[in-house]
Amino acid sequence: xxxxxxxxxxxxxxxxxxxxxxxxxxxxxxxxxxxxxxxxxxxxxxxxxxxxxxxxxxxxxxxxxxxxxxxxxxxxxxxxxxxxxxxxxxxxxxxxxxxxxxxxxxxxxxxxxxxxxxxxxxxxxxxxxxxxxxxxxxxxxxxxxxxxxxxxxxxxxxxxxxxxxxxxxxxxxxxxxxxxxxxxxxxxxxxxxxxxxxxxxxxxxxxxxxxxxxxxxxxxxxxxxxxxxxxxxxxxxxxxxxxxxxxxxxxxxxxxxxxxxxxxxxxxxxxxxxxxxxxxxxxxxxxxxxxxxxxxxxxxxxxxxxxxxxxxxxxxxxxxxxxxxxxxxxxxxxxxxxxxxxxxxxxxxxxxxxxxxxxxxxxxxxxxxxxxxxxxxxxxxxxxxxxxxxxxxxxxxxxxxxxxxxxxxxxxxxxxxxxxxxxxxxxxxxxxxxxxxxxxxxxxxxxxxxxxxxxxxxxxxxxxxxxxxxxxxxxxxxxxxxxxxxxxxxxxxxxxxxxxxxxxxxxxxxxxxxxxxxxxxxxxxxxxxxxxxxxxx
Amino acid sequence: xxxxxxxxxxxxxxxxxxxxxxxxxxxxxxxxxxxxxxxxxxxxxxxxxxxxxxxxxxxxxxxxxxxxxxxxxxxxxxxxxxxxxxxxxxxxxxxxxxxxxxxxxxxxxxxxxxxxxxxxxxxxxxxxxxxxxxxxxxxxxxxxxxxxxxxxxxxxxxxxxxxxxxxxxxxxxxxxxxxxxxxxxxxxxxxxxxxxxxxxxxxxxxxxxxxxxxxxxxxxxxxxxxxxxxxxxxxxxxxxxxxxxxxxxxxxxxxxxxxxxxxxxxxxxxxxxxxxxxxxxxxxxxxxxxxxxxxxxxxxxxxxxxxxxxxxxxxxxxxxxxxxxxxxxxxxxxxxxxxxxxxxxxxxxxxxxxxxxxxxxxxxxxxxxxxxxxxxxxxxxxxxxxxxxxxxxxxxxxxxxxxxxxxxxxxxxxx
Numbered sequence: 017x018x019x020x021x022x023x024x025x026x027x028x029x030x031x032x033x034x035x036x037x038x039x040x041x042x043x044x045x046x047x048x049x050x051x052x053x054x055x056x057x058x059x060x061x062x063x064x065x066x067x068x069x070x071x072x073x074x075x076x077x078x079x080x081x082x083x084x085x086x087x088x089x090x091x092x093x094x095x096x097x098x099x100x101x102x103x104x105x106x107x108x109x110x111x112x113x114x115x116x117x118x119x120x121x122x123x124x125x126x127x128x129x130x131x132x133x134x135x136x137x138x139x140x141x142x143x144x145x146x147x148x149x150x151x152x153x154x155x156x157x158x159x160x161x162x163x164x165x166x167x168x169x170x171x172x173x174x175x176x177x178x179x180x181x182x183x184x185x186x187x188x189x190x191x192x193x194x195x196x197x198x199x200x201x202x203x204x205x206x207x208x209x210x211x212x213x214x215x216x217x218x219x220x221x222x223x224x225x226x227x228x229x230x231x232x233x234x235x236x237x238x239x240x241x242x243x244x245x246x247x248x249x250x251x252x253x254x255x256x257x258x259x260x261x262x263x264x265x266x267x268x269x270x271x272x273x274x275x276x277x278x279x280x281x282x283x284x285x286x287x288x289x290x291x292x293x294x295x296x297x298x299x300x301x302x303x304x305x306x307x308x309x310x311x312x313x314x315x316x317x318x319x320x321x322x323x324x325x326x327x328x329x330x331x332x333x334x335x336x337x338x339x340x341x342x343x344x345x346x347x348x349x350x351x352x353x354x355x356x357x358x359x360x361x362x363x364x365x366x367x368x369x370x371x372x373x374x375x376x377x378x379x380x381x382x383x384x385x386x387x388x389x390x391x392x393x394x395x396x397x398x399x400x401x402x403x404x405x406x407x408x409x410x411x412x413x414x415x416x417x418x419x420x421x422x423x424x425x426x427x428x429x430x431x432x433x434x435x436x437x438x439x440x441x442x443x444x445x446x447x448x449x450x451x452x453x454x455x456x457x458x459x460x461x462x463x464x465x466x467x468x469x470x471x472x473x474x475x476x477x478x479x480x481x482x483x484x485x486x487x488x489x490x491x492x493x494x495x496x497x498x499x500x501x502x503x504x505x506x507x508x509x510x511x512x513x514x515x516x517x518x519x520x521x522x523x524x525x526x527x528x529x530x531x532x533x534x535x536x537x538x539x540x541x542x543x544x545x546x547x548x549x550x551x552x553x
Numbered sequence: 554x555x556x557x558x559x560x561x562x563x564x565x566x567x568x569x570x571x572x573x574x575x576x577x578x579x580x581x582x583x584x585x586x587x588x589x590x591x592x593x594x595x596x597x598x599x600x601x602x603x604x605x606x607x608x609x610x611x612x613x614x615x616x617x618x619x620x621x622x623x624x625x626x627x628x629x630x631x632x633x634x635x636x637x638x639x640x641x642x643x644x645x646x647x648x649x650x651x652x653x654x655x656x657x658x659x660x661x662x663x664x665x666x667x668x669x670x671x672x673x674x675x676x677x678x679x680x681x682x683x684x685x686x687x688x689x690x691x692x693x694x695x696x697x698x699x700x701x702x703x704x705x706x707x708x709x710x711x712x713x714x715x716x717x718x719x720x721x722x723x724x725x726x727x728x729x730x731x732x733x734x735x736x737x738x739x740x741x742x743x744x745x746x747x748x749x750x751x752x753x754x755x756x757x758x759x760x761x762x763x764x765x766x767x768x769x770x771x772x773x774x775x776x777x778x779x780x781x782x783x784x785x786x787x788x789x790x791x792x793x794x795x796x797x798x799x800x801x802x803x804x805x806x807x808x809x810x811x812x813x814x815x816x817x818x819x820x821x822x823x824x825x826x827x828x829x830x831x832x833x834x835x836x837x838x839x840x841x842x843x844x845x846x847x848x849x850x851x852x853x854x855x856x857x858x859x860x861x862x863x864x865x866x867x868x869x870x871x872x873x874x875x876x877x878x879x880x881x882x883x884x885x886x887x888x889x890x891x892x893x894x895x896x897x898x899x900x901x902x903x904x905x906x907x908x909x910x911x912x913x914x915x916x917x918x919x920x921x922x923x924x925x926x927x928x929x930x931x932x933x934x935x936x937x938x939x940x941x942x943x944x945x946x947x948x949x950x951x952x953x954x955x956x957x958x959x960x961x962x963x964x965x966x967x968x
Contacts, residue, residue, distance in 0.1 A: 137654040137655065137927070139655035139656065139657070140656050144656060145656065148656035148860070151660075152653070152660065152682070152685075152687065153684075153685075155685045162665060164664070182664075182665060221611060221612070221613060222613030223613065224870070225587040225612055225613035225614045225870065226587070226613070228587065228866050228868065228870050229866045231869045232866075232868045232869050246869060247662045247869075247872055247876070248869055248873035248876055248877050249612070249869055249870065249872075250664075250873060251662065251876075251877070253662050258685065294653065294683060295654060295655075295656045296654075314965060314966065383797055383799075384797040384945075384946065385730040385731065385795055385798075386730060386802050396947075398946075398948060400739050401739060401797060401945050402945075402948065406739075486739050487739055487740040488740070489739065490739055490938075490941065490942075491741075491934070491935075491938035491942070493950065493954070493955070494958065496931075496934065496935050496938075496963075496965075496966060497934070513628065514933075514934065515930065515931065515966065518650075518651035518930050519930075521631075
């Protein structure tokens with residue numbers, strides 16, 4: 017059989033259409049080529065899996081490493097084992113991997129953050145927080161000395177700090193044992209710093225880079241609680257701690273006042289009055305964030321008002337754009353309409369212009385005092401500065417942006433409605449409106465409903481359309497974090513980066529989980545209910 | 554369908570192949586032990602590279618400069634991985650409170666001789682601590698807004714009454730919708746409105762006995778300001794200022810000669826010079842009858858050492874670069890002038906030649922550094938919104954009510 021012939025004639029002289037691309041590809045990829053491609057792809061997948069496992073084990077992330085190992089072995093099994101029942105799995109595995117990787121894992125991670133108190137001041141682990149607090153609590157004592165410092169090695173090769181005290185000009189050698197005064201005759205001092213000393217080998221230039229770790233660790237005791245430590249490469253100073261950490265009781269005690277700071281269970285050390293030390297740590301706080309959303313009026317009120325507006329906005333956007341788009345699609349569907357293509361092209365233009373650009377241009381056009389719209393209209397409408405009119409503006413602009421999309425999908429769906437049904441209805445004596453209501457619309461909705469649901473979900477989270485137009489909108493008298501036109505998603509963004517002491521990731525993660533549940537429920541319910549429409553066809 | 558033998562063979566081949574891949578990737582990673590990574594913004598990139606390399610040459614270290622968007626540096630620091638984290642960052646002084654509470658930056662101890670070369674408020678702006686105040690960064694550049702006057706349309710005013718009169722007469726002549734170009738926009742802009750706010754005796758946080766900012770002492774609706782708030786309603790009625798003016802509109806109005814006055818900062822100096830207008834930079838005149846001076850917010854930008862420097866074993870080197878080398882006159886001048894700002898080092902400041910940049914520096918006298926405590930984040934939005942609500946034109950809320958509401962909202966948020 018000759019392959020690649022334009023037409024095939026069978027023995028009976030009947031023309032057989034040439035095999036499709038898929039039909040020609042399958043034999044080409046079977047046999048050796050296919051095996052090689054399969055092994056290469058599997059090899060890459062295994063390499064990625066092993067690299068991930070090594071990295072995870074290095075970070076001591078046992079659970080994740082086990083999961084990745086199981087997944088990699090699973091993929092190998094599916095593609096290598098000669099079991100018939102696994103054939104469907106061969107087609108499902110790639111999509112499932114991406115679904116888990118890019119949908120499930122972010123959701124799980126988000127949930128993890130939502131149950132924590134990750135925010136400003138709670139960004140470290142507990143060990144890091146203890147270290148940071150100890151470091152920050154170091155202060156210069158009342159008459160603490162300041163030194164210029166030159167790093168050097170003594171006769172045994174140990175790192176020593178050659179110090180010149182500011183003010184008195186006395187020279188010292190400092191090492192782990194303590195400060196030893198150096199007689200003035202043994203040292204050469206230039207510009208207030210030691211440049212040479214008898215019995216010591218001054219480190220310069222390239223040698224300085226290699227001693228960084230030792231230099232940072234060298235602590236020279238200086239009597240009592242104080243010690244001298246190097247700061248940078250040319251200064252040193254006397255420091256003493258003001259907070260002392262007790263690992264047995266897990267508390268910090270202020271050395272001077274005796275106030276005890278203990279772990280308050282919410283990721284910070286606090287004194288009996290509740291005054292917290294600035295540096296806290298990230299810890300699990302259970303449902304506290306969710307409780308905040310439902311009980312704390314500071315969070316609940318913006319959340320509820322934003323939710324109502326978001327739902328209204330998404331619903332109205334979809335409904336208005338759909339009916340407008342449908343109307344235009346039907347109007348332009350008329351066979352024999354002149355300039356049909358030209359009209360269709362013009363109506364699609366708002367869809368072709370990047371939404372970012374359109375939104376910024378509309379923002380300029382709708383400006384109260386300087387925009388073109390108010391210049392043309394006889395009445396000055398406060399488009400973007402009044403809460404009510406800002407919401408109207410958002411709806412209008414989204415309406416303008418959304419009509420071309422609905423027009424396109426309705427045009428496509430209208431073509432798929434069989435003309436015979438409409439003719440039969442007309443023959444039966446149905447009026448135009450009856451034809452539309454009983455035949456066109458139901459058949460249209462069967463095709464278009466999933467797209468409408470997707471459009472609703474998209475507009476529910478339409479961050480750009482709100483943020484570029486009004487930045488969340490004019491703030492009414494009693495609103496602070498959420499403005500008049502803020503959607504749930506832009507409110508969450510503001511909570512994450514702009515509230516409290518610099519951002520609250522935990523609360524924002526909890527809000528985003530709630531948004532996911534809301535949208536998920538609405539979409540699921542709508543999908544299930546609209547199955548009823550399928551029975552018509 | 555593969556037979557079990559072939560399957561076993563292919564599995565072995567796979568394992569070998571993937572191990573080889575891992576070996577390759579393992580050798581590819583691992584940075585040089587004494588590399589200092591610096592995050593900086595686009596404008597300062599060249600200057601930072603030059604200054605840091607000049608320092609590194611004598612120390613046996615190498616420099617890696619990474620360009621980042623200025624505003625993203627603070628946010629990225631919260632989530633960056635240790636391997637790619639920076640050792641030195643450029644930043645604004647009002648980030649200090651937040652970064653210190655997150656434990657992201659380390660305190661610096663420059664020598665007394667070095668500290669003497671800086672104005673007290675610049676070092677103060679970079680200091681933070683509820684119990685003990687520590688210096689967390691090396692100040693490099695000062696920025697503040699000043700009054701820019703179009704000298705063809707109006708004389709440089711010495712009192713507020715003069716400013717108001719000239720602005721309004723220009724407005725009548727050019728039929729502009731607003732008399733002064735000061736930007737707000739729908740989201741508000743408390744930074745640009747601060748000279749007016751301070752001139753009416755408003756302040757944000759009071760100071761406690763130790764001289765530190767006290768977040769419980771909120772001065773947005775303090776009695777003196779409430780007395781003077783009526784002037785805001787007057788300005789709104791006259792059309793002196795309008796919240797519909799955003800940054801591009803305010804620039805446009807001034808450059809086209811529709812307004813005679815513009816509140817802006819040294820970042821627009823290039824634009825002003827290229828426009829060909831004859832302009833003059835001066836301080837804000839005092840608003841008569843209030844007893845308070847109109848001063849701008851001061852922003853200090855500088856470099857900080859992050860906690861990651863210690864884990865990368867370059868902490869002493871990084872501290873030397875930032876608290877020693879970058880605070881000397883030469884590097885200060887170079888770094889500040891690279892993006893057109895006034896240097897913080899007093900000796901370097903005397904060497905600035907550009908007269909308009911010097912005028913911006915002069916306008917900073919008496920200015921208030923933006924509060925660097927983390928609670929300041931809760932203030933910006935509300936304060937800006939309070940101005941927007943009272944300067945909308947018709948339909949504005951009386952200023953007293955607007956600012957009282959803002960004050961209450963901020964107090965609630967700070968808790």
